[in-house]
Amino acid sequence: MQIENIKSKLIKFHKNLGVEILSHQSPLTGNQFQGEFNVSGFHKEILDLSKSPKRFFGIDKCMRLKEEVNLNSSYIFEMGIYAESVNLNESFSEPFKDKIFLELQNKTIKQFLALLDCLEIDKSKLEATYLGNITFGVGIGRDRALQRKYSFPEDIESRRILEKNAIKTFPVNSIQNVDIHPVEGALVGPRVEIAYNGAEIATIVFDCFKIQNGTLIPINYIGGYAMGIERLTLTISDKKDLIEINKQFSEKLNELAKESPAIKSSLFDKEKYIVIYGLEVFNELKNINSLSEGQNKVLNNFKKMFKEALDKLGLQNRMF
Numbered sequence: 001m002q003i004e005n006i007k008s009k010l011i012k013f014h015k016n017l018g019v020e021i022l023s024h025q026s027p028l029t030g031n032q033f034q035g036e037f038n039v040s041g042f043h044k045e046i047l048d049l050s051k052s053p054k055r056f057f058g059i060d061k062c063m064r065l066k067e068e069v070n071l072n073s074s075y076i077f078e079m080g081i082y083a084e085s086v087n088l089n090e091s092f093s094e095p096f097k098d099k100i101f102l103e104l105q106n107k108t109i110k111q112f113l114a115l116l117d118c119l120e121i122d123k124s125k126l127e128a129t130y131l132g133n134i135t136f137g138v139g140i141g142r143d144r145a146l147q148r149k150y151s152f153p154e155d156i157e158s159r160r161i162l163e164k165n166a167i168k169t170f171p172v173n174s175i176q177n178v179d180i181h182p183v184e185g186a187l188v189g190p191r192v193e194i195a196y197n198g199a200e201i202a203t204i205v206f207d208c209f210k211i212q213n214g215t216l217i218p219i220n221y222i223g224g225y226a227m228g229i230e231r232l233t234l235t236i237s238d239k240k241d242l243i244e245i246n247k248q249f250s251e252k253l254n255e256l257a258k259e260s261p262a263i264k265s266s267l268f269d270k271e272k273y274i275v276i277y278g279l280e281v282f283n284e285l286k287n288i289n290s291l292s293e294g295q296n297k298v299l300n301n302f303k304k305m306f307k308e309a310l311d312k313l314g315l316q317n318r319m320f
Helices: 003-016 043-049 099-118 156-164 229-235 247-257 266-285 293-312
Strands: 020-022 055-063 076-086 126-131 134-136 150-152 168-172 187-196 199-212 215-228
Touching: 003 020, 003 055, 003 076, 003 099, 003 229, 043 076, 043 215, 076 099, 076 229, 076 266, 099 156, 099 199, 099 215, 126 156, 156 168, 156 187, 187 215, 199 229, 215 229, 247 266, 266 293
Parallel strands: 020 055, 126 168
Antiparallel strands: 055 076, 076 215, 126 187, 134 150, 187 199, 199 215
């Protein structure tokens, strides 16, 4: 199955549900995350759900220059995003005991599983992690914006639905399965990570709070899921890596191999992915002149790593 075919099926599935389909894309160099590039699809639209009930699906482009690249992870990728919110009319209660929140979890996960059926994905090859008991806050990681500690109970509802569908599940008693970013206004709640054939293909989130002045405050419940389009395409195909499913990647690899045959050696896999995926980054950014100080810092660090990969492959004199 090709990338465009996957995207077409995703759009058709959600359109048949009567979901609004977003046709725009977030800017890669926007201010969604201070000092970063667009690392999460439709970030602004999802934040807006906390104030006004709505549901939508769209495919957004993301760029993560700090990530490790490999056979199924590149710097730039497309993310299919579904999200909806429930208007609580200020009747917020403890979400993990609230029937409305549990119903949202139930609906979202079942819809996600129906989407997998539409894509003809073998559920026996799926596994999932969900939030176990966790206390977090006042940390040094993604919870460092919080000025006190909070405790979340085990996400029993997600576990129940997944196990009912014969999906292998594992509780995670750490912040790994909490949806949170260390910035003011970030949404917070439990999340489920979905893997297929050993590769992560999707994240399901249920946000019920946001960070405000270092504390968690209630919001309209938000449920949704995000799927990496390229990685999903790769995992259900018979190809080895993203280069094989992307014509531009494979053509560039063959071109560079004429000057440096070693780029096709498994001993230089790391450098190969940095260079091939890195070229896509520079192509996307070549016409963008306005970057924040933080973005320039990230980009300069990336350029240094990219040059080191070129040097190891003997391509240091190559002009891009």
